[in-house]
Structures are given as C-alpha cells and as structure tokens.
Amino acid sequence: MAAPALELKGISAGYGRIEVLHDVSLSVPAGTVYALLGPNGAGKTTTMLVASGYVRPTAGCIHVAGSHVNRVAPENLAKAGVCRIPEGRGIFPNLTVNENLRMFTYSSPFSTSEVQEKSYARFPRLGERRNQLAGTMSGGEQQMLAMSRALVADPGILLLDEISMGLAPKIVSELYELVGQLAQEGISILLVEQFARTALAVSDYAAVMTGGRIAMVGQPADVADFVNEAYLGGAA
Amino acid sequence: MDQLLQLTVVGLVVGCVYALTATGLVVTYTTSGIFNFAHGAIGMLGAFSYWQLTVKWHWPVLLALPVVLLVLAPLFGATIERIVMRPLHGASVDVTLVITLGLLLFFLGAANYFWDQGQTRVLPELLASWKPVDIGGVVVTWGQIIIVLAAVGVAIGLRFLFSTTRIGIAMRGVVDDPDLCAMSGASPARIQQLSWAIGAGLAALAGILVAPKVGMSALQLTLLVINGYAAALFGRLKSLPRTAVGGLLLGLLVSYYPVYVAPHLPFSTTFGQLEKAVPMIFLGVLLLFLPSARLRTATTVGRVAPTVPGLRQSLAGGGVMIVLAIALASALSSANLLIAGGMFISALSLLSLVLLTGYSGQTSLCVLTFFGLGAFAMAHSGTSPLGLVWGGLLAAAAGMLVALVTARLRGLYLALATFAFAKGMDVGFFNFKLGSGQSLQLKRFELPLIDTSSEKTFFFLTVVVFVVAAIGVLAVRRGRWGRQLTALNDSPAACATLGVNTTITKVVVFTASAGIAGVAGAMFGAQQEIITPSQFDVLGSLALLLALRIGGINTITGALFGAFTIGLFPEMPQILGHFGVTLPDKVQLTFLLTGIAAISIGRDPDGLGGQVSKLGLRLRQQFGSSSTPAAPSYEEATLVHG
Structure with a gap:
C-alpha cells in the first residue's frame, strides 16, 4: 500500500510560548478526501499551517508521501x-x-x-476578466481564482482551509463541485470546514478537533453524529 | 529664452539622477517593506569603488562600469539583505529605520576610512573627450546625454521586468502577500534579496553619474542621493512612473529656483541662499499633501515593559548621581570634565527623545535642530542665565510648529518630515545665520553665589539640570498624561475611540521634548562657549537616535548609556592609544562604531538599558528587595528602569 499523502505524527505546535496543538496525529491516505472539523479555536488552521511548513512543530513529525x-x-x-x-482569499489583489x-x-x-487554458476552461468567468486586477473581482471570483491554483498545481496533497468562508451558497456548491471533481481525479485532499455537512458530503474520512486535540476519527456518517454532539452539546 | 532652455536641460539631467536613485529606493521599499536610509550611502560607495577602479587602478571604463553596476553593487545589496535585513522580518518601522540609519553612518565611516576625505579626487565625466552636441542652441555634453539615456533605459528595463517576466510579477506579488508567494512556491526571501540587489545597483549608477558634477565627497554624495527621497515620496513610495515624474519635477525646480523663483519672493536675498534646501522643502510640502495614514491598531512588541520607578526611588537615584558627580568633579581634570559634562548634555537631549520616541512612539530625526536653536538663543542672551529659558522656549515653539504641521504623519513619514525639517534648518538657518564653516562665540551665563566659569561647578550644574529633568520626565511618565503617551504609542486607534485627542497629545509631547532639547542646547552653548553650524546637522541627530536605541529607547538608563557610548567612541583612539593600538580618527570611528552598535543592538528592543534593568531585577530577586544597594551600578539600575 502506498504511503499516506500526508501524515502528522504526535504533532505539538503553537505560537511563541502558547501551545495550540497537543499531540495531534492524523493520516490522509493517498487519493482520499479527509475532512477536519471542529469549532472555532480548535486548532484546525494551525494544523494546516504546520502541514504546509509555516509553523514549525515543537514535537512530532510531518510526512509527505512518506518523506520526512x-x-x-x-x-x-x-x-x-x-x-x-x-x-x-488566496490571491494577489494588485496583480491581474x-x-x-x-x-x-x-x-x-x-x-x-x-x-491559463485549464483555469479559463474550468472557470469561464475568470477568462472574461483576465486583464482585470484580481482585487477588484467579487469574492466568489477571487475564490475561484485561488482554487485554480489547486487545479493546475497537480498537488500531492491539497490543503483547503475554509473555502466557503463568506461566500454565497450557490458559489460554495460550485466550488465543492470542483473539490469533488479533483477528488475523483485522485488528488488527496485535507479539508478544513465550518460547515460540517458540506464537507462530509465529499469526504472519505473525517476527524473532529477540539481544544487542540483530535477528538474523534471515523467514517463521515459516524462523525456526523459526533459533530452534532460536539458542536451542540448533544441537544440537537 | 536661451537661458530657459539651458536651465531646462540642466534640470532634466539632474531630475534623471533623482529619478534613478528614487526608483532604486522604491523598488526595495515596496518589495521588502524597508525604507533604506542607507540608499544614498550605497550610491556613494558605488561612486568611490568606480573611482578606485578607473582612476586609481586604470581599468578601462567599459570594464569598470559593468563590474561596479552589475557585480559589486548588486552583490553588496544582496549581502546587506541577507545579513542585516532578513532577520528583521516583521520588525517595526522605527527599528528598521534605526538599522538603516546605522548602516548609513557605518558606510560613511567606512568610506572615510578607505578614502581619506582630506585628499581631492576627480572623477571624469563619462565620454568627456567626445565633442558636446548643440541641440537647438543648447550645448549638451555627452555625460549629460548618458545620464538621460541611463534613466530612460532603466525605466524601460524595469517596466519590462515588472510586467512581463515571471520574477518581476513575483516581486509585485511579494508586495501584496509574501506568505501567499511562498504558498505558490516562490521564495519571498530570494525575491526581496533581488530587490535589494537591484536597488543597490541603481544607487551605484546614480552615484557614478552624479559624482563628476558634485565632486568626490562622501558626505555630499550621500546627501545628494538622499535628495532623491523627495522624488520617491512623489510616487508615494509605490508607483515607479510617478516617482520618475517626481524626479524630473524636482530637478527642474532645483534648476529654475535661483533664476525664476527666488528673485520674485519677498526677502529675495534670503531665499536666494536657500537653493540647497529646495529638495527638502519639496519633500516637506509633499508630505503635507499625503493622504492621512489609517490609524494603527494595537501591535504587540515582544518586550517586557520596564517598570517605572516611583518618586522616592527617582529622588534617591538622583541624589546618588549628584553625590557621584561631586566625587567625579573633584577627581577629573578640566579637559575631562568638559567631556564628561558633554556626555550629560547629550544625555539631556536623549532624555527629550525618551519622552518623544520612547514613550509616545514618534520618531524624530531633528533633535539636534532643537538643540541648536537652544544654543542659538543662549548665544543671544549674553551672560544671563535666562538664556536657558529662552533656549527652551525657542526650541519648544519650533517643536510645536513642527508637530502642528506634521500632525497627520506618523511612522516613516513623520521621520522623513522631521528629517526634511532638520536638513532645511541646517541649510536655511544654521549655515545661513551663523555662516557656513563659521563659528559663533558665546559667553557663559553667570549666576549669583556660584562661579560658573569653573569647570567643576559647571559640570556639577549640568548634572543637576539632568537629574531635575530626569525626575520630571519620570514623574510625567507615572501620571495620567504619561499613560496617554504610552497608549498613543500602543494603539492610536484605541486612543481615538476612547476620546483621547491624539493630535493635541502629539503636539504637547513634541513641544515638551523640543523644550528639553533646547535647554540641553543652551547648556551646550554655555559649556563650549563656541558653536558651529556643523554641530547641529542632521547626521548628528541620526547618531543621537541611534545612541538612544543602543542605550534603550524608553529608560533613563538608556539615555545615560546612549550618551556615554556616543561620548566615549571619539575618545577611543586616545584611550586605546595608551595600549599601543592605533585606530582610525575620531569622526570615522564614531560613525563606524555607532553604525555597528546600532545594527547589532537595534534588533533588541530593550537596548543596553533594558539589559541592565533585567539584571537589576534579577539581583533584587536574588538578594531580596530590602537590601541596601551594594554598588553604584546596582543603584543606577534601580533608579532607572523607567
């Protein structure tokens, strides 16, 4: 079996003296979509930052496709x-x-x-605005532009951090259509999302984080039940 | 008509040089976020290395030019980025400013060391042997044509780089978002390094082109390139085309001024002399028309706020210092007392910076201007001790004026405005009123019962003035207004939402600080009994700010340490001379050491004073808080971490 696309083993990390992640382990098998859910301040974004090299872990190892x-x-x-x-918005606003x-x-x-060909084929609206400054486009168009990078990077592991934030539901579903398509092409994806249902619909595995720890890992269906409890205290 | 054409040609040529230097500055500033005050000094070093290769070592121009412009200067810029600038990632404007100022002084010192400024050097104009061309009745030399061609070439080259090449687009991308650049796989550090290399190359180009006209003086070349800052400001430090236009406008203005502007102004003889101040006036006016910066919200600084000593502590500390002063006064010779007194006077002017920059976070580069005004007032007060008061008041009035005019500016722009003010006053007031290279004799003020003509008493008096001012500054810091100042430093936005009028606070602190500097200047005049304009030039103000950074920007100990370091540097050759070590001369050494110290210590926001404060804290924890001071250094530490 191929090495996992991304593996975090016993990661602790934080900012300055404040530790945010405590002994976090997760493994994204090659070719799967892995959803990371959890309330605000659970450490989801920090996990992403560690996985992409922006925050150095104080303990533990990061493996990408088996390499340390x-x-x-x-x-x-x-x-x-x-x-x-x-x-x-992961774009350069003052570049076209x-x-x-x-x-x-x-x-x-x-x-x-x-x-350019690939991006404009997938998002014709970007093609119409090819010479416009990116910062002057609508939020949805900016996110499409940001997502084009995932489209053309041919990534070993794609880390998506709350791509739905602040966007209209119609655009969100359009973006998630692309996520599903990328997954079908066999790209491994680690997905952080506040909207659990949207994320679970496209994922193969899911984990819930709370307080800087992984609280649960499992199949999307199992996690959905757990999420209700973790978010809403089981009342729903 | 002929004259107009002639002046236009000259103005455009000068404007091209300004445009070149400003372009380099803007390229580095936008991509790395650091305003490189040392840009002028890099251009100066470029000109000197070119002189070394062509004139001294007889290299052919066609070899030396590319070696300097394409190899040495870019390498130099890239090295500066790697060693000095990269570790500064995310540092505040104030720190980056101090570090580049440190570099400026360091390069000046180095140039003085390698190329003795006493010698005269001549750098021939490029293609000097070619016959000048007659263009519509105006004789233009090939050197001038080359300057214009170089500026146009650079403009086209940069346009091509930034709009069509991937690395150029990445350089613009770094301006937007360095992290996103890295996410896309382009290394922000490399890109910034490239921008430093380009900036240094352009600075060197400007230096080489302008040196034949200005002459090979390290100081003149550095300052001339600094005039280009005005052009950069015209482009709001962002837009290259606007920067180029700014350069040309400035060049034309400088060229037209003595013929078409000055004679039509009232007091034309006075204004006629202000020619050299034109770029700085241009800079000042531009700053006034800049749109207001957005109020900054709170920023966290990774430092432990020093505790402010209480009244009893500061009185006790002051007492100890006065006792020490009495002991010192009886131990030192008259000559050494002058030096020691000078240090306390520097410490007093640093105290004004503690209030202004340390507490309220306003970066000022004109402290010596206020200082000079104080000395000037003292010179006109005869032997009356009221000279101290007049000195303080005159400087305070000037400070209030500066604050009112610059009320909207902060950070880098405020620093530049005060720089322009200092430079303008240097040319337009001190050199003009006192006469360049001239000096003004003063009489020491007289007091009843006290013999001020004795160096011992005068030294003692200086220390007393310092102690009183220090206790006063600490008292202010402890009070309601002191909290307002710190709040203004921490978060102007929060201040404004709480209903604190930031403008009034700023004007008051500027006035008070200038007043202290004025008193220091008056003391200085009385102590030295002679003043010269060069003592108040803008480089000295830079050195003082650096010294305070070295000492510790927000503590009284910092002011003392800063004053002692800057006072001791010039004495080093003599001190070390006793041990058989020969060192470069005073001026070079002061520049070199201040520069090095600023670069190395500028990274530590607490400075030396902060270290002492921490040490004092540790000592107290070790020996318990009730123990009486064991050594003066310990006492000083307790006195001063405020």
Whole structure:
C-alpha cells in the first residue's frame, strides 16, 4: 500500500510560548478526501499551517508521501506538491488575473499558457476578466481564482482551509463541485470546514478537533453524529 | 529664452539622477517593506569603488562600469539583505529605520576610512573627450546625454521586468502577500534579496553619474542621493512612473529656483541662499499633501515593559548621581570634565527623545535642530542665565510648529518630515545665520553665589539640570498624561475611540521634548562657549537616535548609556592609544562604531538599558528587595528602569 499523502505524527505546535496543538496525529491516505472539523479555536488552521511548513512543530513529525519534511521551507514544500489554499482569499489583489495565474506556475508542472487554458476552461468567468486586477473581482471570483491554483498545481496533497468562508451558497456548491471533481481525479485532499455537512458530503474520512486535540476519527456518517454532539452539546 | 532652455536641460539631467536613485529606493521599499536610509550611502560607495577602479587602478571604463553596476553593487545589496535585513522580518518601522540609519553612518565611516576625505579626487565625466552636441542652441555634453539615456533605459528595463517576466510579477506579488508567494512556491526571501540587489545597483549608477558634477565627497554624495527621497515620496513610495515624474519635477525646480523663483519672493536675498534646501522643502510640502495614514491598531512588541520607578526611588537615584558627580568633579581634570559634562548634555537631549520616541512612539530625526536653536538663543542672551529659558522656549515653539504641521504623519513619514525639517534648518538657518564653516562665540551665563566659569561647578550644574529633568520626565511618565503617551504609542486607534485627542497629545509631547532639547542646547552653548553650524546637522541627530536605541529607547538608563557610548567612541583612539593600538580618527570611528552598535543592538528592543534593568531585577530577586544597594551600578539600575 502506498504511503499516506500526508501524515502528522504526535504533532505539538503553537505560537511563541502558547501551545495550540497537543499531540495531534492524523493520516490522509493517498487519493482520499479527509475532512477536519471542529469549532472555532480548535486548532484546525494551525494544523494546516504546520502541514504546509509555516509553523514549525515543537514535537512530532510531518510526512509527505512518506518523506520526512519537518524543517522544509514553505516555498519548497509548495514545489514538492503541498498546495494550501489559505483561509480568506488566496490571491494577489494588485496583480491581474493573468499575472496571478503566472505566479501559480512556480509550483505547477504546466506552462503559463497551459495554466491559463485549464483555469479559463474550468472557470469561464475568470477568462472574461483576465486583464482585470484580481482585487477588484467579487469574492466568489477571487475564490475561484485561488482554487485554480489547486487545479493546475497537480498537488500531492491539497490543503483547503475554509473555502466557503463568506461566500454565497450557490458559489460554495460550485466550488465543492470542483473539490469533488479533483477528488475523483485522485488528488488527496485535507479539508478544513465550518460547515460540517458540506464537507462530509465529499469526504472519505473525517476527524473532529477540539481544544487542540483530535477528538474523534471515523467514517463521515459516524462523525456526523459526533459533530452534532460536539458542536451542540448533544441537544440537537 | 536661451537661458530657459539651458536651465531646462540642466534640470532634466539632474531630475534623471533623482529619478534613478528614487526608483532604486522604491523598488526595495515596496518589495521588502524597508525604507533604506542607507540608499544614498550605497550610491556613494558605488561612486568611490568606480573611482578606485578607473582612476586609481586604470581599468578601462567599459570594464569598470559593468563590474561596479552589475557585480559589486548588486552583490553588496544582496549581502546587506541577507545579513542585516532578513532577520528583521516583521520588525517595526522605527527599528528598521534605526538599522538603516546605522548602516548609513557605518558606510560613511567606512568610506572615510578607505578614502581619506582630506585628499581631492576627480572623477571624469563619462565620454568627456567626445565633442558636446548643440541641440537647438543648447550645448549638451555627452555625460549629460548618458545620464538621460541611463534613466530612460532603466525605466524601460524595469517596466519590462515588472510586467512581463515571471520574477518581476513575483516581486509585485511579494508586495501584496509574501506568505501567499511562498504558498505558490516562490521564495519571498530570494525575491526581496533581488530587490535589494537591484536597488543597490541603481544607487551605484546614480552615484557614478552624479559624482563628476558634485565632486568626490562622501558626505555630499550621500546627501545628494538622499535628495532623491523627495522624488520617491512623489510616487508615494509605490508607483515607479510617478516617482520618475517626481524626479524630473524636482530637478527642474532645483534648476529654475535661483533664476525664476527666488528673485520674485519677498526677502529675495534670503531665499536666494536657500537653493540647497529646495529638495527638502519639496519633500516637506509633499508630505503635507499625503493622504492621512489609517490609524494603527494595537501591535504587540515582544518586550517586557520596564517598570517605572516611583518618586522616592527617582529622588534617591538622583541624589546618588549628584553625590557621584561631586566625587567625579573633584577627581577629573578640566579637559575631562568638559567631556564628561558633554556626555550629560547629550544625555539631556536623549532624555527629550525618551519622552518623544520612547514613550509616545514618534520618531524624530531633528533633535539636534532643537538643540541648536537652544544654543542659538543662549548665544543671544549674553551672560544671563535666562538664556536657558529662552533656549527652551525657542526650541519648544519650533517643536510645536513642527508637530502642528506634521500632525497627520506618523511612522516613516513623520521621520522623513522631521528629517526634511532638520536638513532645511541646517541649510536655511544654521549655515545661513551663523555662516557656513563659521563659528559663533558665546559667553557663559553667570549666576549669583556660584562661579560658573569653573569647570567643576559647571559640570556639577549640568548634572543637576539632568537629574531635575530626569525626575520630571519620570514623574510625567507615572501620571495620567504619561499613560496617554504610552497608549498613543500602543494603539492610536484605541486612543481615538476612547476620546483621547491624539493630535493635541502629539503636539504637547513634541513641544515638551523640543523644550528639553533646547535647554540641553543652551547648556551646550554655555559649556563650549563656541558653536558651529556643523554641530547641529542632521547626521548628528541620526547618531543621537541611534545612541538612544543602543542605550534603550524608553529608560533613563538608556539615555545615560546612549550618551556615554556616543561620548566615549571619539575618545577611543586616545584611550586605546595608551595600549599601543592605533585606530582610525575620531569622526570615522564614531560613525563606524555607532553604525555597528546600532545594527547589532537595534534588533533588541530593550537596548543596553533594558539589559541592565533585567539584571537589576534579577539581583533584587536574588538578594531580596530590602537590601541596601551594594554598588553604584546596582543603584543606577534601580533608579532607572523607567
């Protein structure tokens, strides 16, 4: 069996003297979608930051496709196939759409024209705005642009951090359609989401984090029940 | 008509040089977020290395030019980025400013060391042997044509770099979001390094082009390139095309000023002399028309706030210092007392910076201007001790004016505005009123019952003035207003929402701080009995701010330490001379050491004073709080961590 696309083993990490993650372990098998759920402040985003090299863990190891990558710089991890779409809008607002796509070629096996072709084919609206400054587009269009990076990076592991944040439900479902499509192409995805139902619908495995620890790991169906309890104290 | 054409050509050529330097500055600033005050010094070093290669070592121009512009200067810039700037990632404006100022002084010191400024050097204009061309009745040299061609070439080259190449787009991407750049796989550190290399190359280019005209003076070259800052401000430190336009406008203004502007102004003879101040006036006016910066919200600084000593503690500390002063006064010779007194006077002017920069977070680069005004007032007060009061009041009035005019500015822009003020006053007031290179004799003030002409008593008096001011500053810090100042430093936005009028607070603190500096200047004048304009120039103000950074920006110990370090540096050759060590001369050494110290200590926000404060705290924990002070150094530590 192939090595997991991403594996965190006993990770502790934090900011300065404040430890946020306590002994977090999770494993995203190759070719699966793994949803990481949990309330605000549970440490989901920090887990993403650790996995993409922005926060150095104080204990534990990170493995990407079986290689130990604890001290690798973020940009080199990006080139090695760890693609993180950050919370908010992961775009350069003062570059045009075309130039944003050009930036994506740093971590993409494709040439600039191929990148543009693929992105515009998937999101025709971006093609209409190719020479517009990215920061002047609507929130949904900006998120589409950010997601194009996942599309063209051919990532070994894709880290998606709350891509639905602040967007209209119609655009969210459009974006999740793309997530499902990427998953079908066999890309491994670690997904952080506040909306448990949306995320669980596309995932193969799921985990719930609370207070910087993994509270539960399981099949989406089992986790759905647990989430109700963890979020709502079992009242629902 | 001919004259207009001639002046236009000259103005455009000068403008191209300004545009070149400003472009380099903007490229580095936008990508790395650091305003490089040492930009001018890098240009100066470029010119000197080019002189070394072509004139001294007789390299052909076609070899030396690419070696300096494409190899040495970019390497130099990249090295600075790697060693000094990269560790500063995320540092505050104030810290980056101090560090680049430190670099500026360091490079000046280095240039003085390697190229003795006493010698005259001539750098021939490029293509000097070619016959000048006549363009529509105006004779233009090939050197001038090359300057214009270089500026146009650079503009086109950068345009190409930033709009079509991937690395250029990445450089713009870093401006937007360095983290996202890394996420995309482009290393922000590398990109910033490249921008430093480009910036240094452009600075060197400007330095080489302008050196034949200005002459090979390290100081003049550095300051000339600094004039280009005004052009950068015209582009709001962002837009390269606007920066280029700003450069040309500035060049034309400088060129037209003596003929078309000055004679039509009232007091035309006075204004005629202000030619050199034009770029700084341009800079000042630009700053006034900048849109207001958004109020900053709270930022966390990774430091332990020093505890402020209470009234009893500060009185006790002051008493100890006065006792020490009596002991010192009887032990030291007159000459050494002058030096020691000078240190306390520096400490007094640093005290004004503690109040202004340390407590309320306003970066000022014009402390010596207020200091000079104080000395000037003292010079006009004869032997009356009221000179101290006039000095304080004159400086305070100037401080209030500066604060009112710059009320909207903060951070880097405030620093630049005060810099422009200091430079403008340097040229337009001190050098003008006192005469460049001239000096003004003073009489020491007289007091009843006290013989101020004795160095011993005067030293004692200086220490008393310092102690009183220090106790006063600490008392302010403990009070309601002191809390307002700290709050203003921490979060101007929160201050405003709480109903604190930030403008009034700022004006008051500026006035008070300038007043203290003025008193220090008046003391200085009385102590030295002679003043020269060069004592109040803007570089000295930079050195003082650095010294306070070294000492510790928000403590009285910091002011003392800062004053002692800066006072001791020039004495090093003599002290070490006893041990058979020869060192470069005074000025070089002061610049070199201050620079090094600022670069190394600037990273530690607490400075030396903070270290002592921590040590004192540890000692007290060790020996219990009730124990009486065992040594003066310990006492000082208890006195001063405020």
